[in-house]
Amino acid sequence: MNNKHTGLINNENENENKSFLRTLIENNVTRRLIPKGLSWFGCMGGLSLVAFLIQVSTGIFLMFHFVPNERGALDSIHNVTHNVPYGWLLQRLHAIGPNIMVGMVISHMLRILFKGIYKHPRELHWVSGACLLILTLLIYYTGSMLSVGNVKAHSGIHLTYIYAIHVAGIPLIMGLFMGMHFFMVRTTGICEQL
Numbered sequence: 049m050n051n052k053h054t055g056l057i058n059n060e061n062e063n064e065n066k067s068f069l070r071t072l073i074e075n076n077v078t079r080r081l082i083p084k085g086l087s088w089f090g091c092m093g094g095l096s097l098v099a100f101l102i103q104v105s106t107g108i109f110l111m112f113h114f115v116p117n118e119r120g121a122l123d124s125i126h127n128v129t130h131n132v133p134y135g136w137l138l139q140r141l142h143a144i145g146p147n148i149m150v151g152m153v154i155s156h157m158l159r160i161l162f163k164g165i166y167k168h169p170r171e172l173h174w175v176s177g178a179c180l181l182i183l184t185l186l187i188y189y190t191g192s193m194l195s196v197g198n199v200k201a202h203s204g205i206h207l208t209y210i211y212a213i214h215v216a217g218i219p220l221i222m223g224l225f226m227g228m229h230f231f232m233v234r235t236t237g238i239c240e241q242l
């Protein structure tokens with residue numbers, strides 16, 4: 049009886065969750081119409097987010113293989129690219145992605161700048177965005193220090209610090225700033241229909 053009762057409650061909860069999730073997805077994704085005249089420039093904020101998420105997921109994969117010390121770093125990169133299935137692809141994506149992401153973030157910023165969207169009431173959107181640009185450049189720089197060409201130039205403890213900042217410090221702060229950035233955009237709404 050108890051089990052049956054518990055089962056019923058679970059089913060009810062499951063249905064509630066399903067409809068909440070379905071509504072959330074429908075309202076924000078599947079039932080959203082793409083506006084006419086949508087330009088590539090107008091998409092750069094959203095595409096910067098997609099690029100960031102690709103970096104995080106390929107980066108998590110690389111973390112399982114990278115050895116952040118003087119002796120192991122170079123060998124571990126060679127191991128990922130030559131011995132791990134699809135390792136070469138994910139390593140390449142993680143290495144090329146930042147160049148594209150930096151381009152996207154700068155295009156997003158230039159659109160905001162030239163259209164004057166940084167003005168009241170969006171000053172803080174701009175400030176949080178500027179912090180995101182600095183963080184994007186910092187994560188790019190620390191990542192390039194860990195690349196095949198540069199990793200040998202750093203001594204053990206230095207390399208470990210750079211690695212910790214690159215994989216944990218900066219991404220966490222970026223997540224926080226992105227949360228604030230999106231919350232602000234959600235609060236004011238976007239300036240013009242994309």
Ligand code: HEM
Pocket residue numbers: 090091092093094096097100153156157160165166170173174175176177178180181184226229233237238239240
């Ligand atoms: C990792 C970096 C960034 C991400 C992922 C990001 C993402 C987004 C997204 C998704 C939007 C809403 C859609 C849009 O208007 O494009 C947005 C809006 C905005 N962003 Fe960014 N952004 C980033 C960096 C920046 C930078 C560098 C600036 C300027 C310094 C900036 C300033 C703004 C402003 C002012 C808005 C409001 C636009 C409006 O109301 O129409 N963002 N951002």
